[in-house]
Amino acid sequence: MTERLDGPQAPPEETSGGPASGPADTPRKQRRLGPSPMMAVAFLLPAALLLGIWVVYPIVYSIFRSLFDAPGDGFVGLGNYVTIFTDDGMLKTIRNNLIWVVAAPIMVTALGLIFAVMTERIKWATAFKLIVFMPMAVSLMAAGVIFRLVYDEDPDKGVANAILTTVHDTFSSSQGYPGARPREGDQSAVAAGDDGAVVTKQPAQAGQPVLIPIVGVKPEFMPAAAQPAAAVTGGDELSGTVWFDFTPGGGGVSGAVDTTEKGLPGMTVEAVSNGQVAGTATTAEDGSFRFEGLPAGSYVVRLPQANFEGAYNGLTWLGPTLITPAIIGAFIWVWAGFAMVLIAAGLAAIPRDSLEAARIDGATEWQVFRRITVPLLSPVLLVVFVTMIINTLKVFDLVFIIAPASVQPEANVVALEMWRVAFGGGNNQGLGSALAIFLLILVLPFMIMNIRRFRREDT
Amino acid sequence: MTTATAPAPAPTHAGAPQRGLVGRIVDRLGGGALQVVMVLLGLFWLVPTLGLLVVSLRTPEVNAAEGWWTIFTKPAEITFESYSSLLASGFTASFWNTVAITVPTTVLVIGIAAMAAYAFAWMDFKGRDTLFLIVVGLLIVPIQIALIPVAVIYGGVGIFGTIPGVVLFHVAFGLPFAIFLLRNFFVGIPSSLLEAARMDGAPEWKIFVQIVFPLGKPAIASLGIFQFLWVWNDMLIALVFANTESQPMTKALQSQMRQFGTNIDILSSGAFMSLIIPLILFFAFQRYFVQGMMAGSVK
Known part of the structure; x- marks a missing residue:
């Protein structure tokens, strides 16, 4: 894999015997011509020292340190590891990592595959690749700030909720009246129900207009189109008026439709019989409503709670429930380009003949993709997938930056918890070391996998 | 038909x-x-x-x-108000810290890894293959494993919170990828070139500097850009090993995150400042960037 992708940049005069085996195949000749082992030591020494002190020794030290308590004096055996698997906060952390590992790699790989296939069919593929690949160059810290802005809860500021509310309002235009409530009292015909709805106290019949006086409508929610309220008279159908029972500047009669008062358009009105909604109407600009085609009888008239809710404001992305999916979204934004570029390179290496042969044999595009392209790509897909698993296990910056401090326990992951426990105020190096070893154990299978694959390919 | x-x-x-x-x-x-x-x-x-x-x-x-x-x-x-208040807040110092951490790290990683990679590719010594497999294994060791032990060492030596401390940590963790990438490239250099030089009695360091290093330029360019971006964008290592004097931009910005709403002017302009150089590098050298990524993707 590595060798092949790496191929084009290697010097073209590569010898036929495969240079990797060159020195190994001719030990005698090498020993005679080549440098002394001391020379090799000299060339390797700086790297060996750095790797030994900063990488290998710390692994050994951490194993020992993880068996001791916070100050490092008391031997606790596997106590720190027991804490990892019993503490509630830690279990939530592990659960979050599990969500990450299950969701993120598959989504990044799938998206990368889709993008790679799609870019083969457009003329501006290079531009598209550059755009999607660009986040790779940006620090995760900056990406975190970027997504804090994207996920801002206020739809007037955060682009995610701005899009959601725009889409939502395109499909349902109901404008609510948050904070509004019925005028209550003995004279009033309506009262607030248990579920936030407004209901008539007595069942109403056709020909007997239902008056629903509402107060507490805030000026900013008063539709510009509202007309002076009109009382409905007569008719064979159940009808009535929903209006704002308030005369600006005083005056007017409570509970009566005054011409100085405005109707409340756009209210959903339900006629309820025996607990079943028998008919639905919407108020006009003067606040009047009329149930058409409703069977004669007596009904309780109800304004459902939805009328009194504010406009749709999108999702609380940075709240406790959505925080992990939201951060995974940012992770996908960062890594999709990596997956796409790698898979596109694999795609370009697939021999066109085999695809053409299948097409000539009458295979559909989907069959070609499923049966030929994907299997031929499977080595690249595996590399991308495994790389993403390792990255999700190590994910730190994005969670640390995007999750607000109050929500961070809900979004916590092992790599972040390790830092918090040891440096971010916890000051428990025993538990911190245990978490670091835990992280190492999680990536160990992939380490072994890498070594095995390298051995297979290189020798 | x-x-x-x-x-x-x-x-x-x-x-x-x-x-x-x-x-x-x-x-x-x-x-x-x-x-x-x-x-x-x-x-x-x-x-x-x-x-x-x-x-x-x-x-x-x-x-x-x-x-x-x-x-x-x-x-x-x-x-440009936000940018002037950013500069007034002393952000410039952290910008230069980022440069002072990134440039030496990149140079050191290239130099040290190239030497080791040359030894792995073209010198014969006992245990060479085993050692190289260890390097392959170290490719994905999580940085977290070294935070505590190295903090203890730095405390003892007295370089905790200094730029050299941060640089050395970065160099060590940059080496496995760098050695891996360069060794795989050096191995493809035609052996006739090296043998001819050795036959002429050229010393190893001369072969390394005058033949291998120049021939390895494409791979070294890939590695350089990769390493530069990786260190420039790091936050975790800076968070642990830098103090307020030696902190790079990522750590300086992170300390403003708690008051996200009120600091948005400094955070947005600072984040943009921190990503403008990586973006320029990325667009200028994206070919090398992609090559390095692919060559290293055995990770």
């Missing part, structure tokens, strides 16, 4: 011209839809960064009042 050799041509043949026409129309429409989808996806990837840029170019008051996308209707609101 095809229909003649196909085993059951009759049904397909009869429907072929019609399906061809329909298929072409579907293709045309599908192509158009694909273009639209791709444009939308491109926007999806572009918009978050664009938002950061616009927010950094408006006053905090305007940002608190309305979404950044309203800039398109009132472009006159653009101002």
Whole structure:
């Protein structure tokens, strides 16, 4: 894999015997011509020292340190590891990592595959690749700030909720009246129900207009189109008026439709019989409503709670429930380009003949993709997938930056918890070391996998 | 030709011209839809960064009042106020710290890894293959494993919180990838070149400097850009091993995160400052960037 992708940049005069085996195949000749082992030591020494002190020794030290308590004096055996698997906060952390590992790699790989296939069919593929690949160059810290802005809860500021509310309002235009409530009292015909709805106290019949006086409508929610309220008279159908029972500047009669008062358009009105909604109407600009085609009888008239809710404001992305999916979204934004570029390179290496042969044999595009392209790509897909698993296990910056401090326990992951426990105020190096070893154990299978694959390919 | 050799041509043949026409129309429409989808996806990837840029170019008051996308209707609101308050807050020092950490790290990693890679590729010594497999294994060791032990060492030696401490940590953790990448490239250098030089009695360091290093330029360029971006963008190592004197931009910005709402002017302009150099490098050298990524993707 590595060798092949790496191929084009290697010097073209590569010898036929495969240079990797060159020195190994001719030990005698090498020993005679080549440098002394001391020379090799000299060339390797700086790297060996750095790797030994900063990488290998710390692994050994951490194993020992993880068996001791916070100050490092008391031997606790596997106590720190027991804490990892019993503490509630830690279990939530592990659960979050599990969500990450299950969701993120598959989504990044799938998206990368889709993008790679799609870019083969457009003329501006290079531009598209550059755009999607660009986040790779940006620090995760900056990406975190970027997504804090994207996920801002206020739809007037955060682009995610701005899009959601725009889409939502395109499909349902109901404008609510948050904070509004019925005028209550003995004279009033309506009262607030248990579920936030407004209901008539007595069942109403056709020909007997239902008056629903509402107060507490805030000026900013008063539709510009509202007309002076009109009382409905007569008719064979159940009808009535929903209006704002308030005369600006005083005056007017409570509970009566005054011409100085405005109707409340756009209210959903339900006629309820025996607990079943028998008919639905919407108020006009003067606040009047009329149930058409409703069977004669007596009904309780109800304004459902939805009328009194504010406009749709999108999702609380940075709240406790959505925080992990939201951060995974940012992770996908960062890594999709990596997956796409790698898979596109694999795609370009697939021999066109085999695809053409299948097409000539009458295979559909989907069959070609499923049966030929994907299997031929499977080595690249595996590399991308495994790389993403390792990255999700190590994910730190994005969670640390995007999750607000109050929500961070809900979004916590092992790599972040390790830092918090040891440096971010916890000051428990025993538990911190245990978490670091835990992280190492999680990536160990992939380490072994890498070594095995390298051995297979290189020798 | 095809229909003649196909085993059951009759049904397909009869429907072929019609399906061809329909298929072409579907293709045309599908192509158009694909273009639209791709444009939308491109926007999806572009918009978050664009938002950061616009927010950094408006006053905090305007940002608190309305979404950044309203800039398109009132472009006159653009101002560099946030950037001047960023500079006034002493951010410049952390910018130079980032440079002082990134440049030496990149140079050291290239130099040290190239030497080791040359030994692994072209010198014969006992245990060479085993040692190299260890390097391959170290490719994905999580940085977390070394935070505590190295903090203890630095405390003892007295370089905790200093730029050299941060640099050395970065160099060590950059080496496995660097050695891996360069060794795989050096191995492809024609052995005739090296043997000729050795036959002439050239010393190893001379072969390394005058033959291997120049021939390895493409791989070294890939490694250099990769290493530079990796260190420039790091936050975790800085968080642990730098103090307020030696902190790079990422750590300086992180310390402002708690008051995200009120610090948005400094955070947005600072984040943009921190990503502008990586973006320039990325667009200038994206070929090397992609090559390095692919060569290293055994990770």
